[in-house]
Every structure is written in structure tokens, then in C-alpha cells.
Amino acid sequence: MENAEAIVRAGRKMGVPRRGLVIAVATAMQESNLYNVASGVLPESQDYPHQGVGWDHDSVGLFQQRSSSGWGPVGRLMDPEFATRQFLTALEQVPGWQQMRLTDAAQAVQVSAYPEYYQQHEWRATRVVDAIVPSGR
Structure with a gap:
């Protein structure tokens, strides 16, 4: 939850709308299970605070x-x-991102080999963002 809070905090500082916060949290859920992952391929990354080591390229x-x-x-x-x-x-550089399906918006940024996988996290990401920033705030 700490990493989700960091995502929401950074997004709010940038003035990103709630939809962007949900997309960001859902994307991090898919990409790293919300862990700040270093790379086994890139030993330098392990010199920084991290919560695990992955092996997906660098x-x-x-x-x-x-x-x-x-x-x-x-x-x-x-x-x-x-x-x-x-x-x-x-x-924010993706034209019409706010009207896109979450998975399409995330894919436009991430260019994943598995673009549909982001969608499965939308409901959880929405709940997480709502827990951090209740509606109307």
C-alpha cells in the first residue's frame, strides 16, 4: 500500500485526474505487483532501495x-x-487517454507484449485510489 500511496501522492502533485491515478496504480499492479523491483540483469539497480529482484530484461x-x-x-x-x-x-501525452479503456491507456505508455492484462486490475486499483483519496477530495 505504501507504493500505491507514493503513486497517488506523485500524481496529485502533478494535478493528474483521478482516472490517471487509477491507471497508474493498475499498471504498477500488473508490472510489479506494486513492488519496487530491481533487475538481476542490471546489478546497479540493486544498489538502490528495492523490494525484490526481477529478470525481465533491464x-x-x-x-x-x-x-x-x-x-x-x-x-x-x-x-x-x-x-x-x-x-x-x-x-498525458496520449491523445484521448481519459476516455480510453484502462488497458488501452496503459498499453499506449507501456507497449507490453500482453496489453489486455492491465484491465484485470482496474477494480482493485479503483478501490486502492478510493481508500487513499476518498471521492470528492
């Missing part, structure tokens, strides 16, 4: 972003707030 952090794909420096991507800002900044 993907790191909550959103499994890759420094080699231009998301940012490894050390910064291991920071949940920075990683969230990177994700949400990219999301």
Missing part, C-alpha cells in the same frame, strides 16, 4: 521501466515518485 521499479529505452537513469527509476512522474507524463 526493467526496474514499480512500472518496470527501462533506462535503455529512455525512461531515465536507473537510480531515478528506482525512486517510486520519479518513476510515477515518468509514467504519468507519458500517459
Whole structure:
């Protein structure tokens, strides 16, 4: 829940609408189970606070972003707030993202081999965001 709170906090600082917060939390649920994951392929990532080690190429952090794909420096991507800002900044560049199905909006940013998998987390992500920021706030 701590990482979900970090995502919501970063998004709110950016002024991102609630729908963006839900998309971000759902994406992190799919990508990392909301764990800040270092990469076994990228030992440098293990020098930063993390909650496990994954082996999906050089993907790191909550959103499994890759420094080699231009998301940012490894050390910064291991920071949940920075990683969230990177994700949400990219999301906001997607035309019509607020009207898209969650899975389509997440896929437009993540370019996953399994784009439909994001959708399964929408209901849980909505509940998590609602628990952190009750409606109307």
C-alpha cells in the first residue's frame, strides 16, 4: 500500500485526474505487483532501495521501466515518485487517454507484449485510489 500511496501522492502533485491515478496504480499492479523491483540483469539497480529482484530484461521499479529505452537513469527509476512522474507524463501525452479503456491507456505508455492484462486490475486499483483519496477530495 505504501507504493500505491507514493503513486497517488506523485500524481496529485502533478494535478493528474483521478482516472490517471487509477491507471497508474493498475499498471504498477500488473508490472510489479506494486513492488519496487530491481533487475538481476542490471546489478546497479540493486544498489538502490528495492523490494525484490526481477529478470525481465533491464526493467526496474514499480512500472518496470527501462533506462535503455529512455525512461531515465536507473537510480531515478528506482525512486517510486520519479518513476510515477515518468509514467504519468507519458500517459498525458496520449491523445484521448481519459476516455480510453484502462488497458488501452496503459498499453499506449507501456507497449507490453500482453496489453489486455492491465484491465484485470482496474477494480482493485479503483478501490486502492478510493481508500487513499476518498471521492470528492
